[in-house]
Amino acid sequence: RRVVVLISGNGSNLQALIDAQSYDELGGEIVAVISNQVDAHGLKRAKDAGIDAVALPHREYESRDAFDGALIKVIERHEPDLVVLAGFMRILSPRFVARFAGRLLNIHPSLLPAYTGLNTHARVLADGALEHGASVHFVTDELDGGPVAIQAALKVEPGDDEETLKRKIHAREHLIYPIAVRWFLEGRLKLDEEGHATLDGTK
Ligand code: GRF
Numbered sequence: 001r002r003v004v005v006l007i008s009g010n011g012s013n014l015q016a017l018i019d020a021q022s023y024d025e026l027g028g029e030i031v032a033v034i035s036n037q038v039d040a041h042g043l044k045r046a047k048d049a050g051i052d053a054v055a056l057p058h059r060e061y062e063s064r065d066a067f068d069g070a071l072i073k074v075i076e077r078h079e080p081d082l083v084v085l086a087g088f089m090r091i092l093s094p095r096f097v098a099r100f101a102g103r104l105l106n107i108h109p110s111l112l113p114a115y116t117g118l119n120t121h122a123r124v125l126a127d128g129a130l131e132h133g134a135s136v137h138f139v140t141d142e143l144d145g146g147p148v149a150i151q152a153a154l155k156v157e158p159g160d161d162e163e164t165l166k167r168k169i170h171a172r173e174h175l176i177y178p179i180a181v182r183w184f185l186e187g188r189l190k191l192d193e194e195g196h197a198t199l200d201g202t203k
Contacts, residue, residue, distance in 0.1 A: 001028030001185040004080040006071075006088040007035045011042020012170055013086040013107055013177050018049045020178035027185035032078045034071065036090055052078070058090060068096045075100075082184055085139065086177070094141050102191040104139040105184065107177050109169045111151055112137055116144035121165040124156060132156050132165060134173045136180040138191045147197035149189055150180045 003026070005014050014033060020026040033046035038055040046053035054074055061067035067090075075083060085106040097104065110120040111133040124132045133153035140146035152172035156165070183189035188200050196203050 001081045002031045002079055003028050003082045003084055003181065003185070004075050004078050005030055005033045005046075005084045005086050006075075007033060007040055007042040007086050008037050008089040009040050009042065009087050011040060011045045011086065013173055014042045015045050016174035017084065017086070017178055017181060018045065018051070020182070022049075025182060026178060027182040028081065031080065032074075034074055036067075036071075036088070042087070064091075064093055065095070068093045072096060072099055082181065084177075084181060091143060092139070097139055097141050100139075102138070103184075105136055105149065105180060106139050106144070106146070107134060107136050107173055108144050109134050109166075109173070110144075111135060111153055112144060112148055121162045121169070124165065125160070125162065130156055132169065134169050134176060136176055138197055140195070147191065147195060149183070149197045149199075150176045152176045 007014055017026060017030060021030055030051050032052040032054060034054045034056055035043050036056055036058045038057050043053040043055060056071060056074060058067045061070060083100045083104045112135040115123055131153055133151055135148050135151045137148045138146040152175060154168055190198050192198050
């Protein structure tokens with residue numbers, strides 16, 4: 001089973017997936033890593049692991065549609081069973097989402113459907129929320145709105161600030177993303193026709 005990972009930055013989630021693969025725990029192979037930022041550290045992580053690393057700078061395309069078209073081409077060249085967004089900071093067009101529907105996963109630093117969008121840690125703190133977490137979800141046209149596959153929750157402690165939350169959430173992301181990818185590649189995690197995420201056939 002073949003996986004393509006899209007990144008924009010540090011790629012610590014990518015690293016968690018690479019590590020899982022090295023322990024034979026991913027259920028497939030990361031065949032390419034694509035970044036819209038040429039200087040993304042994740043590209044180095046990919047190269048160090050012997051994975052095809054591709055920089056596709058969105059600024060060189062005149063429109064979102066042109067970029068997405070180029071991105072689709074590069075991805076399809078690698079014939080993936082699954083496309084994984086791991087800190088990919090571009091909103092994808094409906095055309096892109098439709099092309100990879102049901103085989104497109106994202107990870108988001110909140111307990112979705114709470115706190116879609118950016119700056120989740122700051123908003124959680126400002127609200128005095130007692131719980132926070134991370135979610136892996138199927139990507140649909142609604143930003144951070146697709147059906148959730150797996151979540152990890154944590155209590156917000158009195159001393160927490162943005163930095164501590166970021167660190168704790170990242171640690172949980174690194175646990176749940178490889179699990180979700182393995183479930184998908186093993187055929188256990190699916191997006192059904194009604195748009196629900198199912199695990200072993202159960203919603
Ligand atoms: C993660 O917090 C993820 O939830 C969000 O972007 C961040 C990526 O971090 N979508 P990294 O590049 O994997 O370290």
